[in-house]
Amino acid sequence: MVKKAYHLYFGCKIGDQDKRWAPHICCNTCATNLRQWLNRKRKSMPFAVPMIWKEPTDHTSNCYFCMVPPVGKGVSKKKKWTVHYPNIPSAIDPVPHGEGLLVLDAPESFSLESEEEEDETSGPESSMSQDPHFLPSSSSEPLLITQGELNDLVRDLELPKSKAERLGSRLQQWNLLAGDVRVSMFRDCQKDLVPFFFMEDDLVACNNIDGVMAALNIVHAPDEWRLFIDSSKMSLKAVLLHNGNVLPSIPVGHAVHRKETYDNMKQLLRCINYDQHQWQLCGDLKVVALLLGLQTGYTKYCYFLCEWDSRARDSHYIKKDWPLRQSLEPGRKSVQHPPLVESRKILLPxxxxxxxxxxxxxxxxxxxxxxxxxxxxxxxxxxxxxxxxxxxxxxxxxxxxxxxxxxxxxxxxxxxxxxxxxxxxxxxxxxxxxxxxxxxxxxxx
Structure with a gap:
């Protein structure tokens, strides 16, 4: 009933329900108002044009769900009126009734037939009535899928290489692909990026960051990126992260079965030509200590910004001002090695x-x-x-x-x-x- 009332009141059907970015829940207030309007218990809705949703382009300036905190997650029901709801291209605000947007009367009779039955009975004439620029196809031949459309389909379905190649093979078997579409391209889709990487021992690193950025159609500005280094029990990895997270992350280094040590960090920075780009760095405190040559573990002076005495437990949470660390000299104040980066380049996540x-x-x-x-x-x-x-x-x-x-x-x-x-x-x-x-x-x- 809510879908039927939505269609009759606003003149459009609910669509894009197969997309992640489309909302799949109707609030109780709108559902109640639509039902009351359809049953002639309410004159109109508060607005003539509903909220229009489109696919967000990024998660900082054009994503409604990232910009608006949900009620109950940091915002109580008493303070929800303080939340600012943005009007962005991916979520356009509703338009109230006014000139040219008159209030519609509910129909005297209606049927709750399914959307599929309506589409089958309406035929192409209903599609033409909805879109004045619609032109029916004069040919009954199937539309052949191009290489770009196949790549978009694989990306939307989030398929790995093996399943993407299997999908392309089945479509080719059914004669649904254009003649120039290559199914085997998914086997070596990374071949355009391979020349920018090399292997030293068991470390795979990128020695041409500008080339990788150009291949990805990205303008490389070092001050707009930060280098994130982290390690687990199985691997050591380095990734370039964009400030603001507008652009995707770019892996630049990876090594299997390598631990977080000073020598491994030194080799990683040398292989990716860190001295040439001078990105800001971020990581956990152990990574920061290794990059600045500090001794790891429970040491006395374990912080890189000040000479905090970790053994003076009586002064913890009482003494706020600790002397600043003036220099990082090996052999003094828990410094074992020369620093690999400048301390001002360090960011704490x-x-x-x-x-x-x-x-x-x-x-x-x-x-x-x-x-x-x-x-x-x-x-x-x-x-x-x-x-x-x-x-x-x-x-x-x-x-x-x-x-x-x-x-x-x-x-x-x-x-x-x-x-x-x-x-x-x-x-x-x-x-x-x-x-x-x-x-x-x-x-x-």
């Missing part, structure tokens, strides 16, 4: 900042109170040792920030500290920080 704040917050909670017991019950898969040390991941932090029951379990200073941490995590750091982010951070400290 926002997730690692949240992880550190969350760790300190949980470690300070009274272990005998209800708040700590609530954490043990909320995350049963985490061991008690990890919960005591505050070892959480990003999804755990986001879940706790939205949990009102955890807020009720806190008392006194713990509740005040949690509120301060919540404000900092929501408003800073992110692509668009709040205007009072500096005040929020000072209040947290």
């Amino acid at each position: 926002s997730l690692h900042i949240k992880l550190g704040l969350m760790m300190n917050f949980v470690k300070a909670i009274d272990k005998t109170q209800a708040a700590f017991k609530y954490l043990r019950g909320k995350f049963p898969r985490l061991s008690e040792a990890k919960i005591k040390e505050g070892v959480f991941v990003g999804p755990h932090i986001h879940e706790l920030l939205r949990d009102d029951a955890f807020d009720h379990a806190l008392r006194g200073k713990e509740k005040t500290a949690r509120k301060a941490f919540q404000l900092v995590a929501i408003n800073f750091p992110r692509n668009n920080n709040a205007d009072n982010c500096r005040l929020l951070v000072e209040n947290l400290l």
Whole structure:
């Protein structure tokens, strides 16, 4: 009934339901208003033209779902009126009734037949009535798929190489591909990028960043990119990330069964010609320590910005101003090697900042109170040792920030500290920080 009322009131059908970016849920208010209008219990809807959705082009300036926080995830129902809803090309605001947009009366009779039956009975005449520029095809021959259309289909279906080649082979078998379409291209679709990479020992690196950018139709400006380096138990990898995440990430280095060591970092930076581009770098604190030649582990002076004494536990959380680190000289202040990059080029990822704040917050909670017991019950898969040390991941932090029951379990200073941490995590750091982010951070400290 809602789909039928939508079609009769706005003159268009609900479409693009096979796309990810299209909303698949109708709010209760609009559904109720449409039903009441169709049953002649309501005169009109608040607007004559509904909200128009299109495919977003990026996640920073043209994605409605990334720019508007959902209610219940950082925004309470009482404060949802403070949310600013943007009018962007991928989500155009509704248009109210006015001149030329009159209120329509509900039909006296209607049938709730399915969309498929309507399309079959309407035929080409209904399509011509909807679109005045529609011209029916004069030929009954099937439309042959070109190489570009096949590539777009493979990308939309997110198919790997093997399945993409199988799809192309089946379409070719059914004579649905144009004569110049090559199915075997999916086997070596990376051949245009292979000349820009080389292998040294077991490290695969890109020694021509400008060439890769040109092949991807991207203008390379080093100040618009940052180099992210990370490692797991299985591999060491380096990726170029665009500031603002408008452009896709570009892998520039990969090595299997390599650990995070000073020598491996030095070889990686040399192979990708870091001295030539001088990108800003980001990574966890262990990667930062290796890049700046610091000793890893539980050392005395383990920070690269100041001479923080990690063994002076009596001064932690009391002393705020520590002497700045003036130089990185091997043999002094836990410095083992000459730094590979400049300290001013280092960026701390926002997730690692949240992880550190969350760790300190949980470690300070009274272990005998209800708040700590609530954490043990909320995350049963985490061991008690990890919960005591505050070892959480990003999804755990986001879940706790939205949990009102955890807020009720806190008392006194713990509740005040949690509120301060919540404000900092929501408003800073992110692509668009709040205007009072500096005040929020000072209040947290």
